[in-house]
Amino acid sequence: MNKKLFVLLFAVVMGVAGYLKFSANDVKAQELKKNKISIAMRADPKTLDPQKSIDTMSNKSITLIYDTLLDLDENLNLKPNLAESWERLDDCNVVFHLKKGVKFHNGEELKAEDVKFTLERAASSPQTLYLFKPITKVTVIDDYTVQVTTDKPFGALLNNLAAVQGGIVSKKAVLEYGDDYVNHPVGTGQYKLKEWLPGNRIVFEGFKDAYQGAPNFEELTYLTIPEVSNRMIALETGEVDVAFDIGIMDKETIENSNNLELVEVESPALLYLGFDQTNPIYQNKKLREAIAYAIDNQTFVDVVFRGSAVTGDSPLPKASPAYNGNVKKYNQDIEKAKKLLAEAGYPNGLDIELWCMDDGPRVDMCVIIQDQLKKIGINVEIKIFEFGAYVSKTALPNKELYFLSWNSSGDGDVALYPLFHSSQHGAPGNRSFYSNKKVDELLDKARVSVNEEERTTLYKEVQNILQEDLAIYPLAYPKINLAKNKNLTGLVFKKNGDIDLTNLDFNQK
Missing domain, CATH: 3.40.190.10 (Periplasmic binding protein-like II)
Structure with a gap:
């Protein structure tokens, strides 16, 4: 073999070897990347317990660990999950047939007893009462069949069973730990x-x-x-x-x-200002109205969200089927806001605090609110809290003006009942401690209806009252x-x- 040929062959062999080495490393890197995310x-x-969760960060982890009886697809239509099928016996009773052979992480098989334990737990947990309180009885028919009974017809039952908070836990594990x-x-x-x-x-x-x-x-x-x-x-x-x-x-x-x-x-999410009705300052409706008329919601959409939001004008977001676009509006009117502030007993203005969690866009919105309220004589001191502390702090009564959000499935019950029913004061969702017998009556009536058209009519009436009472002020519906x-x-x-x-x-x- 002449010298040139040898050198050429050597180069080819080494090149192939180098390529194979590179390819092997590349494949190994891809496998590593594929195996971890x-x-x-x-x-x-805040928690990994589905029956204790009230925040989106917890929900993101909980959905990895747990499954629910039913699920929602991308467009929020119901579909089977742990329950492969179900049938309604009457307006107050639904029977669910569980998939067989489903394993818990501890190796135990999912049984109807676990479903019974979970739903009874959910129906008694302060954080999930708004979803499951109507459940009065859960009956185990056999290992793979369970019957759920509500005290009255409950239109949102199936949707609520698809909520993260309905994640089925292992009875054995909960009792053990x-x-x-x-x-x-x-x-x-x-x-x-x-x-x-x-x-x-x-x-x-x-x-x-x-x-x-x-x-x-x-x-x-x-x-x-x-x-x-x-x-x-x-x-x-x-x-x-x-x-x-x-x-x-x-x-x-x-x-x-x-x-x-x-x-x-787009989502049925709401960003709002809350007026705590246990704080004497915010029991003054004219003050609440003055604050509302001083704020321009379009500024949030244009400046903070750059179009990735919709202006808020009702407690129920536009993405919800029962949204009412004909409620009372509080379009910015500085002169009217000043007049209302004087009528509220503050002709020379006042100093208030505005609470917010440490989230960039929300803080930006609070700065805009601070600037807008200053124009009518309200001096705002913004106080920022860490997320976990904020969730706990805003559940307590007698607080300052606060900025919060509410995410729902889009169903009127999930969006309105926890935020405004008088039975939900504090941690369950009604952090403004708002009470109105008529609103309670309408929300209760909508809960027991299985007629979607009737429920929509009732929720639209609720929105009319809420916008008039102004227990909260809707700011925006963020995408x-x-x-x-x-x-x-x-x-x-x-x-x-x-x-x-x-x-x-x-x-x-």
């Missing part, structure tokens, strides 16, 4: 808890025996990244594959990216978003803000 969220979950169950959650979902470091991350490992099939990832991590700019950086650098709650300023960057994709949907790696497939972003990761996977090119 990271998602950025803005705050820690007691008060420490939150650190040892046991469900039937595709992921189970591996590690929870509050303020840093929560790690889940895939559950191979999940009835839906093992997930495509061996490990899924939620990273707590409060700052929206840092979530964006983590997404751009590949530290995370998905980021919830992307900043409006980053939308253009994502839309122009070859590697990232923005997913945005919800997330950004993700373009190669990530199978993610379903529902209109209620829930995420279905059942079929999540990387597209292998």
Whole structure:
């Protein structure tokens, strides 16, 4: 063999070897990436117990661990889940037939007794009373059949059973761990808890025996990244594959990216100012009206959300089927606001506090409110609280003007009952401690109706009263978003803000 040929062959062999080495490393990296996925969220979950959850951050983790009897598709239509079928015996009784062979994370099989235990627990939990209080009896017919009885006809029952708070827990695990169950959650979902470091991350490992099939990832991590700019950086650098709650300023960057994709949907979410009716200052209706007339909601849509929101003009968002667009409006009118403030007993203005959680867009909105109220003589001091502390603090009576949100399934019962029924004061949702017998009556009547047309009429009447009473002032209905790696497939972003990761996977090119 001549020298030139030898050198050529050697180069070819080494090149192939180098290519094979590179390919092997590349494949290994792809496998590692496929086996693990990271998602950025803005705050820690407050709990991993479905019957204790009232916040969206907790819900995002809970949906990984637990399954519900029924589920909602992308457009919020009901579909089977742990219950493969169901039938209504009469207006107050529904029988559910469970899938057989469904395993909990502890290896136990799901039985009707677990469903009974869960629903009775949900019907007595302060955080979930608004969803499940009408349930008076749960009867085990056999291991895979359960009957749910309500005290009266309950139009929202099936939708509520699809809510995160209806996640079916293992009776054995709850009794075994007691008060420490939150650190040892046991469900039937595709992921189970591996590690929870509050303020840093929560790690889940895939559950191979999940009835839906093992997930495509061996490990899924939620990273707590409060700052929206840092979530964006983590997404751009590949530290995370998905980021919830992307900043409006980053939308253009994502839309122009070859590697990232923005997913945005309208939702039945409400941002509002709350007037605590146990605080004597805010029992003054003219003061509440003065504040409302001083605020321009369009500014939030244009400046803070840059079009990714709709102006608020009713306690029920426009994405909800029962939305009433004919309620009393409080379009900005500075002179009228000043006049009302004087009639309220504050001709020279007053000083107030405005509470808010440490969330960028909400703080920005509060700064705008501060500026707008100053124009009528109200000096606002903004006080910002950490998310968990804020949720607890706003559940207490006699508080200052506060900024909050409410996310619902779109059903009028879930959107209005917890926020305004007098039985829901405090933690369940009615943090303004509002009471109105007529509103209670209408909400109760809508609850027992199984006629959707009648329910819609009742909820529209409720909105008329609420806008007149002004226990809260609707600010905006934000669209919800997330950004993700373009190669990530199978993610379903529902209109209620829930995420279905059942079929999540990387597209292998």
